[in-house]
Amino acid sequence: MAFATHRIVRTLTSSASRSAAIKRVTVIGGGLMGAGIAQVAATTGHTVVLVDMDEDILKKSIKGIESSLKRVVKKKFADKPEAGEEFVQKVMNNVSMATDAASVVKSSDLVVEAIVENLKVKQGLFSALDKVAPEHTIFASNTSSLPIADIASSTSRLDRFGGLHFFNPVPMMKLVEVIKAPGTSQQTFDSLMDFTKALGKHPVSCKDTPGFIVNRLLVPYMLEAVRLYERGHGSKEDIDVAMKLGAGYPMGPFELLDYVGLDTSKFIIDGWYEKDPDNPLFAPSPILNKLVAEGKLGKKSGEGFYKYK
């Protein structure tokens, strides 16, 4: 009997130790990734506030979310266009926008950051939000390459801070890397895993190591393709075709670099090179640097390795 009571108490304790479900989400940064994360969270019934620096950027993000949703709906509701239209409206009603993050995080269960890939800027943002967010609010970064522990160190909630690394395009890519930094509590990690599943995504657990799993493999591969091109050992078109038809990749490395954003790719590689300059995989690329200096950031700016429009 005593044993049975103990078992009940243990069960209650372990379920009570899991934090309440995440319902209200603030997404900071309405670019490629933030807009996608907001879309998926809103589609799965979460209340989402999307934050960026000005209203023009936000209007563009909201328009992007609506057109992405329409692409999804065109297939999902192929024979019921009116139900599709209703679905889009219902999802859009779950999203609002704001330019002042501090005023909206007060009612958030989770803050997901998807701003520029720069440690100081991310730390500045989280440090400010830490002072105004409720105790229970979990902070997560979508960083591609920065240590979660370094970003979290700007706050006093190391236990309620983790990584949620989504993939581009977020509505289509099933994977999310959930990162448990040394300070992340098990309860926070469980909440982030549960949230990822509630989004209909497949989580994998990652240690807080540079590039986690996917980018540690993918970014050096893409940079090796650029170096092959820089050496004149193949045209970018041939390298792309080779990797699609010969290795079964959906996009070639130059197409993918343009898709990810050349600025983001450069931020990632520069950061790793600074930390480990002897690793040839992280060496800077003259062509990548030149394109970024010229404002050719890939698909999002209309030109990168290729031209768009």
Ligand SMILES: C[C@H](O)CC(=O)SCCNC(=O)CCNC(=O)[C@H](O)C(C)(C)COP(=O)(O)OP(=O)(O)OC[C@H]1O[C@@H](n2cnc3c(N)ncnc32)[C@H](O)[C@@H]1OP(=O)(O)O
């Ligand atoms: C660097 C970071 O930290 C980490 C990263 O994110 S690395 C990047 C990871 N991402 C990848 O590797 C992406 C590789 N590419 C792919 O998987 C595929 O090319 C892709 C899913 C992007 C597009 O699929 P693909 O069949 O090649 O092309 P496409 O014809 O444009 O799309 C097919 C359908 O997918 C859907 N779709 C594609 N993009 C979409 C989007 N953004 N929103 C909604 N639906 C979309 C649509 O239904 C579309 O059909 P439609 O054109 O009639 O609307």
Ligand SMILES: NC(=O)c1ccc[n+]([C@@H]2O[C@H](COP(=O)([O-])OP(=O)(O)OC[C@H]3O[C@@H](n4cnc5c(N)ncnc54)[C@H](O)[C@@H]3O)[C@@H](O)[C@H]2O)c1
């Ligand atoms: N592009 C990708 O494929 C990809 C994939 C996974 C993760 N990431 C990571 O996600 C983050 C965002 O990448 P992205 O490609 O969406 O970049 P992006 O350039 O498309 O968007 C960044 C957005 O953040 C906004 N922003 C910048 N500073 C801000 C601030 N202090 N407050 C509010 N908004 C601010 C910018 O106005 C911009 O709209 C980066 O950390 C990147 O490494 C990118």
